[in-house]
Amino acid sequence: MQKSLLLGVEAIAQGAIDGGMSGVYAYPGTPSTEITEYIQHSKQAQQLNIHRDWAANEKTAMESALGMSYAGKRSMVCMKHVGLNVAADCFMNAAITGANGGMLIVVADDPSMHSSQNEQDSRVYGKFAMMPILEPSNQQEAYDMARFGFELSEACEIPVLMRITTRLAHSRAGVTRAAEVVAQNDMKLPEDKVQFVLLPGIARKRYKLLLNNQAKFETASEESPYNSYNEGTDKSMGIIACGLGYNYLMENYPNGECPYPVVKVSQYPIPRTMIQKITSECDKVMVLEEGYPVVEEMLKGYLEKEAVIGRLDGTLSRDGELTPEMVGRALGFDVEEGAEVPSLVSARPPALCVGCSHIDVYTALNEVVAEYGAGRVFADIGCYTLGALPPFNAINSCVDMGASITMAKGAADAGLIPSVAVIGDSTFTHSGMTGLLDAINEKTPITVIISDNESISMTGGQHSSAKGKLESICEGLGVEPEHLHVLTAVPKKRDDLKDLLRKEFEYQGVSVIIPRRVCVQKNVRDQKIKKAAIAKAAAKA
């Protein structure tokens, strides 16, 4: 059968479509965004009427996916690793309610922090929730595991976490699709009508069931087609290779033959019998895993009674993503260093686009803030985080989605007045609204700038849940009309913006200023789509 050329994330999307999924729920976040985008652009998904609209944030997405599972259908929810923090309340409890229709939670981690603020490893969350975890090592497995994940979820009656990392998410390879598409489930409510009611009395029973089911999950891992024990002749060392770690191991053996016994792990909980076999057969064990030393720590134990090497003892770097040469060095190979980068090569950091509306905002803001003294601008997550870099150097914080408003509030409570928050339109509806309500209820003197470019731009211009709603949301939350301002963010209005900022900095309550202009990238894309539609209509006529 002809192979399809797919990114890891696209392989998951196609696998889920072919695996009988009825809906995907997600909020954009690199490197997970293209899973949902692929489904949104898929004609097949359209024909199958699969739910594929963006959610306001990862928590609402996961709850909706759980609702779809409750109703007996297969659902998927996708996010980046830090998105799981937002959805963690639902996530932890979904392990206790269990799933009815198959539910797949896809989380894309970003070791080396290519586009993120930390490199947390979602397998820790999986273990915390005591949920089965899948970790594909290549694009074909990513495709196959989406379908397999739904089956596993229904067999184990619990949502299944699929953890990938940037490198697999954004790497393309040929993928063979299954010959048949699984039909979607019919709606079927859970037999136990209180299964999803986590009142203490019920939750205690459900939690015991989760504990008892751990043995079942372990058996599933032992029997999984994605875990294997590969014999080796040299027992001086055994290797446990998780997810992508397996690729970097094998890259160092071009003939495909590793002399050491190897346990390849792509499904968790770790397969106990295989692990017991390799530790008893070999003098020591090396653990190769992308992200945190999760398995290594488990095997080594606090008392370090087992001879286990990996990221904790310095055999491999403690942070950052694995590379073939890092693993080669750990295996004792004489690894090429390659030439050095010539000293004349300059860094080329990302920057705001030419003509970006955030530039107008920061230019005005910097001038006015200078009058009060620097160190009072709390920003958020989006393109405007680039305001931290030269030439702006305009912001003092970027922590998590929505933290700008609430950190400004806390700082104002501490006496830093004026305190300023800079937040994007979509980040505001993701997690900024509730913080604004706190400030309004206490009449905290803060100035909130919602830099509205009518788009989720950093991830590629997805539809913003805030579009056309910002003023009414702010009014509804209780922002006083005379302290709610909207203006166009263009160079010739910078003076107006500065005057507004000066005025509102003096107000001893909550002010919201919304400088608005559509993202320049989104504008170009929208114009292209419009032009194509006109051309198509003309051709038809």
Next chain:
Amino acid sequence: MKTDMVIAGVGGQGILSIAAALGSAALENDLYMKQAETHGMSQRGGDVQSFMRISDKPIYSDLIPKGGADIILSVEPMEALRYLPYLKQGGYVVTNSTPFVNIPDYPEMEKLEKTIKDLPNYVLIDADKIAEETTGSKRAFNFVMLGAASPFIDVPFEYLEAGIRKIFERKGEEVIEINIKALHAGRKFAEENK
């Protein structure tokens, strides 16, 4: 048959179309391929790279090991040098000579050119100019670059033509022809100047 290539440039320059043509060439001919690329933050005018691996045997790693690349193909001269640690001994640097200047401390062109010309194996090509001369538009410069790298890629040249045909299938014959012309012009330059 095996080629490992780093494709380099600046976010927004469209290096992924080069990778897409190669990827489709590999797939159509039952070769194994893996191609890792950069999405997200660096797409906003930062440095971007794609690791392209093609082989007749299974490929494990999505990343090319340091000192392992046969070719660095760069659509921008300074970016070519950023990936030198990945080039194997005897490997080729094929780079566009037109700079993309969006930073204040971009090196002096003379020094940059000298550093490239001091490399043992290089092709320095003004792909923007060649694209304009042969196709009437700079837009096809990416495929001038692919053509210039083609003598060093262990994949038959016809496969690359077919790859371009495939990725521009929906854009019509005219677009296909322009890009194939660019591919040929790049190859001719490399054959004469390698």
